[in-house]
Amino acid sequence: MQSMNDYYSAVQLRADRWSSLREKLDFLSKNPDGRRAKTVHAEAAKLFDSLALIERYWAFPGTAAFDTMRRQFEHNHLGELAYAVSRVNRALSTGAYRRRTIPLDREGRDEDQDEVSLLPPDARSLAKPYFEVMIVDDVNEHQERWLKTNMTSMRRVEDDFIYEPVIVPSLQDALIGVLFNHNIQAIIVRPGLKLESDVELPILTRYLSRAGGAEELEDIANQDLGPELCRLIAKVRPELDAYLVTDRSVEDIAGLDLGICRRVFYNQEDFMELHLNILRGVQARYNTPFFTALKEYSRQPTGVFHAMPISRGKSITRSHWIQDMGTFYGPNIFLAETSATSGGLDSLLEPHGTIKEAQELASRAFGSKQTFFATNGTSTCNKIVVQALVRPDDIVLVDRDCHKSHHYGMVLSGAQVCYLDSYPLNEYSMYGAVPLKEIKAQLLKLKAAGKLDRVRMLLLTNCTFDGIVYNVERVMEECLAIKPDLVFLWDEAWFAFARFGPTYRQRTGMNAANNLRQKLRTPEHEKAYAKQQEKLKDADDATLLKTRLIPSPKARVRVYATQSTHKTLTSLRQGSMIHVNDQDFKGQVEESFHEAYMTHTSTSPNYQIIASLDVGRRQVELEGFEFVQRQVEAAMSMRRAISTHPLLQKYFKVLAAGDMIPEEHRESGVTSYYDPEQGWTDTWNCWEKDEFVLDATRVTLAVGGTGWDGDTFKTDILMDKYGIQINKTSRNTVLFMTNIGTTRSSVAYLIEVLVEIAKELDEKLDDASKMERLSFEKRVKNLMQDLPPLPDFSYFHPAFCADPHTGEGDLRTPFFLAYDENNCDYLDLNGDILLEIEKGREVVSASFIIPYPPGFPILVPGQVISREILAFMRALDVSEIHGYRADLGLRVFTDEILAKQVAKKTNK
Numbered sequence: 001m002q003s004m005n006d007y008y009s010a011v012q013l014r015a016d017r018w019s020s021l022r023e024k025l026d027f028l029s030k031n032p033d034g035r036r037a038k039t040v041h042a043e044a045a046k047l048f049d050s051l052a053l054i055e056r057y058w059a060f061p062g063t064a065a066f067d068t069m070r071r072q073f074e075h076n077h078l079g080e081l082a083y084a085v086s087r088v089n090r091a092l093s094t095g096a097y098r099r100r101t102i103p104l105d106r107e108g109r110d111e112d113q114d115e116v117s118l119l120p121p122d123a124r125s126l127a128k129p130y131f132e133v134m135i136v137d138d139v140n141e142h143q144e145r146w147l148k149t150n151m152t153s154m155r156r157v158e159d160d161f162i163y164e165p166v167i168v169p170s171l172q173d174a175l176i177g178v179l180f181n182h183n184i185q186a187i188i189v190r191p192g193l194k195l196e197s198d199v200e201l202p203i204l205t206r207y208l209s210r211a212g213g214a215e216e217l218e219d220i221a222n223q224d225l226g227p228e229l230c231r232l233i234a235k236v237r238p239e240l241d242a243y244l245v246t247d248r249s250v251e252d253i254a255g256l257d258l259g260i261c262r263r264v265f266y267n268q269e270d271f272m273e274l275h276l277n278i279l280r281g282v283q284a285r286y287n288t289p290f291f292t293a294l295k296e297y298s299r300q301p302t303g304v305f306h307a308m309p310i311s312r313g314k315s316i317t318r319s320h321w322i323q324d325m326g327t328f329y330g331p332n333i334f335l336a337e338t339s340a341t342s343g344g345l346d347s348l349l350e351p352h353g354t355i356k357e358a359q360e361l362a363s364r365a366f367g368s369k370q371t372f373f374a375t376n377g378t379s380t381c382n383k384i385v386v387q388a389l390v391r392p393d394d395i396v397l398v399d400r401d402c403h404k405s406h407h408y409g410m411v412l413s414g415a416q417v418c419y420l421d422s423y424p425l426n427e428y429s430m431y432g433a434v435p436l437k438e439i440k441a442q443l444l445k446l447k448a449a450g451k452l453d454r455v456r457m458l459l460l461t462n463c464t465f466d467g468i469v470y471n472v473e474r475v476m477e478e479c480l481a482i483k484p485d486l487v488f489l490w491d492e493a494w495f496a497f498a499r500f501g502p503t504y505r506q507r508t509g510m511n512a513a514n515n516l517r518q519k520l521r522t523p524e525h526e527k528a529y530a531k532q533q534e535k536l537k538d539a540d541d542a543t544l545l546k547t548r549l550i551p552s553p554k555a556r557v558r559v560y561a562t563q564s565t566h567k568t569l570t571s572l573r574q575g576s577m578i579h580v581n582d583q584d585f586k587g588q589v590e591e592s593f594h595e596a597y598m599t600h601t602s603t604s605p606n607y608q609i610i611a612s613l614d615v616g617r618r619q620v621e622l623e624g625f626e627f628v629q630r631q632v633e634a635a636m637s638m639r640r641a642i643s644t645h646p647l648l649q650k651y652f653k654v655l656a657a658g659d660m661i662p663e664e665h666r667e668s669g670v671t672s673y674y675d676p677e678q679g680w681t682d683t684w685n686c687w688e689k690d691e692f693v694l695d696a697t698r699v700t701l702a703v704g705g706t707g708w709d710g711d712t713f714k715t716d717i718l719m720d721k722y723g724i725q726i727n728k729t730s731r732n733t734v735l736f737m738t739n740i741g742t743t744r745s746s747v748a749y750l751i752e753v754l755v756e757i758a759k760e761l762d763e764k765l766d767d768a769s770k771m772e773r774l775s776f777e778k779r780v781k782n783l784m785q786d787l788p789p790l791p792d793f794s795y796f797h798p799a800f801c802a803d804p805h806t807g808e809g810d811l812r813t814p815f816f817l818a819y820d821e822n823n824c825d826y827l828d829l830n831g832d833i834l835l836e837i838e839k840g841r842e843v844v845s846a847s848f849i850i851p852y853p854p855g856f857p858i859l860v861p862g863q864v865i866s867r868e869i870l871a872f873m874r875a876l877d878v879s880e881i882h883g884y885r886a887d888l889g890l891r892v893f894t895d896e897i898l899a900k901q902v903a904k905k906t907n908k
Contacts, residue, residue, distance in 0.1 A: 009633040010180040011626070014054055015092060021047045022089045025073075025082040032078060048073060053199050057177040059132045059164035060097040061088050065104055080105065098130035098183075128162045129286070129622075132183040133278060136229065137190035138169040154275035161282055171229045172197035178237050179502065182626030185285075186278045187233060187242045189226045189261075224248065227256045234259030236502040239365065239621045241281035243274060285365075285621040289357040291611040293345055298335035307604075308339045336611070339604055348373065348605040349598060358614040365621045366499050367510040368561075368579035372597065373613050375605040377574040378493045379405035381562035383412060385489050385578060386457075388589060388596035389560075390415045394456035395808050397442055400793045401431045401856040402461045403491060407848065411815045411861075416454070416808040418442055423662060424790040428702065429731035431790060432660065433468040433692055434460060436475055437545055442806075443482045444541045449806050457487040462509065463495050465728055465855070466735065467698035468660065471691050473512035474548070476559070480516075481549035487558045487582070495695075496563035496577070497740060500624030501632065503687050504695075509561035513581035517557045526553045558582040568739055569624075570616040575609045627740035635697045635738040638747045640674050642701070645751070647758045653702040655733070657686070657694040665691040697738045704732030704783035706761060707776050722753045728855070732783045788875040791858065791868035797844045797893075799901035800862035813901070814862035814893070818846040823897040826888040829873060833890060837867060844898060846891045849873070850882040859883075865890070 024044040031037055048070055055066045065084075072081040084104040091097040135147055144167050151165045163185070168177050171193055178184050230242045242261045245268075246253060253264055262281050265274065309315035313334030316326040326334070338345065346355035355373070363371035374381045382405040390396055392414030398406060400419040410417050420438055422431040439458065446452055458479055463469040472490065479486050490509035498504035505511050519525050529550045536547065561579040565571040582589060620627075642654045653659075658671030668686045673696055675681070687693050703713045710729030718724040718734070728735040736750065765773065795801065796809030817823050824846045827833035836843050842864050849859035851873070858869060873881075884890060 009629045010054060011182065011629055012633045012637075014051070014058075014180075017047055017051050018085070018089045018092055021051070022082070022085050025078060025085050029078040029082040032076075044073065054180065056168060056173070056199075057166065057180045058183070059166040060091065060102070061104065062164075062166075069104075099127045128160065130183070131161060131163045131185040131282060131622075132181065133163050133165050133186045133188060134174060134177050134181070134184050135165055135167045135188045135190065136169075136171070136174045137167065137192040138194045139167065139192065150269070150271045151275070154271050159279060160286075161279055163278065170194045170197045171225050171232075173199070174229055175232060175236070178233055178240065182623065182629060185240060185282050185622065187229075187240060187260075188245065188274065189229050189242060190245045191226060191247050193225055193229070195225060224252075224256075227253070227258050227261070230261040231257050231259035237625060238367070239285065239500070239624070241278070243277060282622070285361075286618060287361070288611075288614045288618050289354040289361070290346065291358075291614045291618075293354040294336050294607055294611045297338065297345055298332060308337065310334060311338050313337075333608065336607065338607065345607065348375070348610060349601060349603065355610060358610070358617070362577060362613070362617045363579070365617050366563075366577070366579050367508075367514055368581050370580040370585065372578040372580070373610055374576040374578065374601065375574055375609040376576075376600075376602060377566075378491070378562045378564040378576040379403070380600045381576050381578045382406050382489075382491060383409045384593070384596045384600050385560045385562060386410065386413050386415070386459075387599065388593040389487055389489075390456050392812075393454065395446065395451060395454045396457045396459060397439065397455070398459045399434045399461055401464075402459065403493065404848065404850055404855075404857060406459055406491065407811065407857055407860060411811045414810075414812045415456070416802075417811055418446070418806070418808045419793040421792045423665075424792075425660060426787055426789050427784075428655065428659075428700075428733050429787060429790065430466055430733070431464075432466075432662075433464055433470060435665065436471075436478060436691060439475065440478060440482065440545055440549075441541070443479060444544060446806055447482060448541075449803065451803075451806060452483055455483055455486065457489055459489045459491070461491045461493075462507070463492070463498075463695045463698075465494060466660065466700060467695035469495075469507050469687075469693045469695055471693075472507050472509055473515055474691070476512060476516060476557075477551050478549040480551035480555040480557075482544075484552050484555040485558065485584075488560065490559070490561045492561045493564040493576075494567055496565050497568040497620075497624070497628050497631070497697075500620050501628040503684055504628070506687060507693070509559050510579050510581050513557050513559035516551075517581075517583070520551065520553050520555060520557070525550070529553055556583045558584055565613055565616055570612065570619050570740070572606075572609045572612040574606075575613045575616070577613065624740075631697055631738050631740050631742055634742045634744060634747050635699055636674065637744070638699050638736065638738070638750065639696070641747070641751045642699075642754065643674065645755065647762070648751075648754055651703070651705040651758050651761055652754060653705070655700040655702060660694055660700065661690070661692045667691065699736040699738070700733050701736060702733050702784075705780055706757070707779040707783070709783055710734050717757065718753070724750060724753060731787065788872050789868065791866060791872050794864045794866040794869060796862050797842055797864050797898060799844075799893075799898045799905065802905065809862055811861055814844075814846065817893070817897060817901070818861060818891065823893060824891050825894050826885070826890065827892055828889040829870075829884075829886075833865065833892075834870065837865070837870065841895070842898075844893045846893050847883045849884055849890070851876050851884075852880040852882070857883075865892070 021044060024040050024047065027040050028037060028044065051066070052070070055061075056063055061069075069081055069084055072078075072084070083106060087102055087104050091102045096102060133151070135151070137143075137147070139147065147167060148165050155162065166177070166181070166184075168174055172195065174187065174189075174193070176197065176199075178187065226244050226246055230244060233240060233242060238260060240260055242259065244253075244258065244261050244264045246264060247267050258264070263277055311334070313326060313331060316322055316334060346353040348355055351359065359371050359373055362373070363369065374384070382403065386396075386406065386409035390410075390413040394413075394415050395418060396410060396415045397418045397420055398410065399422055401422055420434045420442060422434050424431055443452070443455065446455055458475075460470060460475070462472060476488055479488075488509065492498070492509060495504075495508065498508050499510070529552060532547075532550045536544065539547070559581045563577050563579065565577055566573050566575040585593070639654050642648050642652060656672035656674075657666065666686070667689045670681055670683075670686050670690075673681045673683055673686075673694075683693070683696070703710060706713065708717065709731055710733050714726055714729045714734050718726060726734055726736060765776065768776065795804065795807060798804065800811075800814050801807065801809045827836060827843065833843055845859040845861060845863050845865055847859075847861055848857045850857050858872065859865060
């Protein structure tokens with residue numbers, strides 16, 4: 001039996017325990033007196049002990065049924081027990097308990113019921129959604145039965161949902177329960193609860209730390225536990241509903257932070273009112289206004305006299321040649337296709353109805369003040385935000401290796417760009433993220449030059465494609481301490497799922513913005529700020545760089561996050577969202593934002609994408625916590641399997657936090673989230689303290705030990721031979737991204753493939769000649785040791801840079817200068833250009849040069865080409881470099897046009 005520390009999530013631990021128990025009992029029921037019976041019996045007893053500690057947090061099979069099974073085990077009724085455990089295991093693995101009552105004895109079984117779990121999705125969609133309600137009250141067995149009976153007796157045929165109650169006695173048990181049990185959608189907090197749980201288990205302690213830890217729980221020991229529990233649950237699962245039953249007066253409750261509490265009931269046992277409120281609360285999250293309107297529209301008989309022949313599928317059903325398209329997609333997608341904005345469908349450009357409602361629900365779900373849908377990807381979202389906020393000649397701090405849409409956004413806005421360099425990971429040919437010290441240093445440099453008033457925005461990628469995640473709140477705090485009205489744009493294209501995992505949520509832009517807004521208003525913060533200001537009076541920049549700066553209470557929190565919903569949550573391709581948490585949005589930005597949105601958004605948006613964003617929001621509010629848990633568990637299992645397999649260790653290495661984040665940025669000192677001897681590390685501490693953390697759902701695998709570079713391994717091996725699809729590679733790594741749809745079977749298949757590859761390499765090397773072995777070792781050395789250092793951003797040519805000291809440059813001018821071919825020339829990458837540089841010429845790029853991988857510009861218009869960049873380009877072995885023509889060479893500016901631009905700037 002695996003240790004509990006081998007599991008990252010309780011969901012997987014529980015599933016594996018039930019599966020193991022089924023196997024043990026099947027064996028014992030067939031071999032009660034066999035040689036191994038005694039050993040297996042002892043193992044089954046341990047499984048019962050471990051399950052007893054965690055089954056209290058789930059309604060199915062329930063504590064009463066579990067106690068019955070345990071008594072059957074103690075009395076050696078193994079046949080009936082094996083049958084019951086098998087039924088439980090099957091119901092848990094298929095989710096059948098959500099759709100019907102599962103009898104655990106042979107007499108109560110309907111033979112046809114097993115087939116219900118195998119119903120097709122369209123039939124399953126007609127079943128009432130199931131959830132569980134946690135009641136928190138320290139009651140005896142008789143009172144528990146009374147509470148459950150009263151709650152279940154309120155259920156009516158006309159109810160849209162069905163739920164089962166689960167009762168726990170203490171505040172700690174409630175916190176563990178909502179973190180263990182993804183079925184819980186509502187909590188009833190009664191006045192009889194106590195503080196501490198009587199359960200002691202390492203995995204429970206780990207979960208409790210995510211809800212505040214021992215120190216915070218000690219602080220509330222003498223307070224009213226009901227309101228405190230509502231507040232703590234809001235911290236870890238803000239999407240849930242809580243209902244507080246209290247015997248305190250209205251005056252005592254008023255003004256308390258009740259977190260997720262939807263309603264307070266005073267000294268009453270009105271179970272019907274409670275029941276109706278629970279259903280209403282879940283319905284508020286289940287509601288999908290636009291998707292519902294689109295479904296209704298598709299059912300209406302209409303005469304179509306607007307654009308789009310495909311509307312209602314008319315151009316397909318009347319065709320003799322494209323019937324296969326209609327068969328492939330089915331009728332509904334065409335019945336719901338229209339360019340009309342009537343019938344409740346609303347307009348994306350001027351939403352007043354169902355789209356507006358859907359965006360408001362998304363805003364609630366993701367913790368923003370405003371949310372806007374986009375149907376053409378996060379690239380467009382980025383340009384919208386930049387155009388709305390940045391004026392010509394505003395200075396914008398940008399991480400150099402951000403997505404190309406940001407660079408093009410700078411061209412469109414006419415910004416003066418200060419590029420920030422991420423720390424390099426030369427041994428893996430990838431970049432990390434921008435250290436806070438570098439950001440602060442650039443801000444202080446601009447302040448000393450008298451340019452702080454022109455600094456408009458800090459733009460960073462969180463998390464990066466490779467999974468490096470910033471300490472978002474700390475970055476914003478310290479930057480606001482230098483520039484109190486700085487705008488932040490967090491590109492969270494790969495991080496939309498993070499809102500729905502307690503550990504991940506704390507490092508999202510919207511969560512950090514809400515925390516900051518609350519913190520800046522507190523008297524404690526005002527005192528801390530005043531104290532630090534007195535201490536730092538006349539401090540030099542070196543001191544400021546070493547100090548964790550505290551922002552002024554008057555600082556303005558201005559945060560934007562762009563998310564590719566389609567990349568990490570359920571949405572059709574190009575479905576994205578812009579989340580806004582800007583204290584000055586209404587007064588300063590709303591009109592310009594609207595204009596930028598109109599500029600970049602199609603007047604013919606795809607309604608299917610909008611509907612999928614609406615439904616995707618519903619999903620994450622109701623089961624995002626469950627899906628993210630499963631996603632992280634799948635990724636962690638993959639990490640463990642590869643890291644501990646002796647054959648795979650010969651050729652592959654899973655990169656851990658210590659490999660991808662330098663030691664100075666890991667204050668916790670944790671180098672790996674998994675240790676073969678100790679199991680999983682509690683990552684909460686890392687995510688709370690470290691400057692950078694690693695998103696464990698992205699598994700970067702070093703493959704240089706196979707002798708194949710990343711691109712060859714991806715294309716020729718994984719995709720062509722085994723059908724495994726991945727996105728990103730570097731010179732010697734490939735990236736496996738898990739998502740909320742990743743299954744354990746997918747992970748198992750990947751491990752099987754890697755083992756097969758390793759075995760084939762073993763066999764090939766066993767049969768290899770001496771020269772073949774030397775060739776293999778040379779390729780490995782070339783991929784793992786002889787790597788070109790990653791270049792930093794060089795500098796903008798004086799023709800496009802007004803101040804070499806602060807370094808901000810103009811992208812717009814060189815971008816459009818390159819439109820005139822007379823201003824440009826081509827230089828051969830392997831000959832002419834190097835000769836020109838050696839002569840002392842400043843060779844300046846006339847275009848964006850974007851190799852895939854790494855997928856971001858290593859040269860931008862107006863940038864001087866350095867020897868380091870040239871060496872890196874020449875060492876690249878990728879087949880795709882945007883902006884570079886191998887037949888002509890690099891496109892550069894002529895000396896004549898550069899001289900003219902310098903003279904023009906001088907004359908100004």
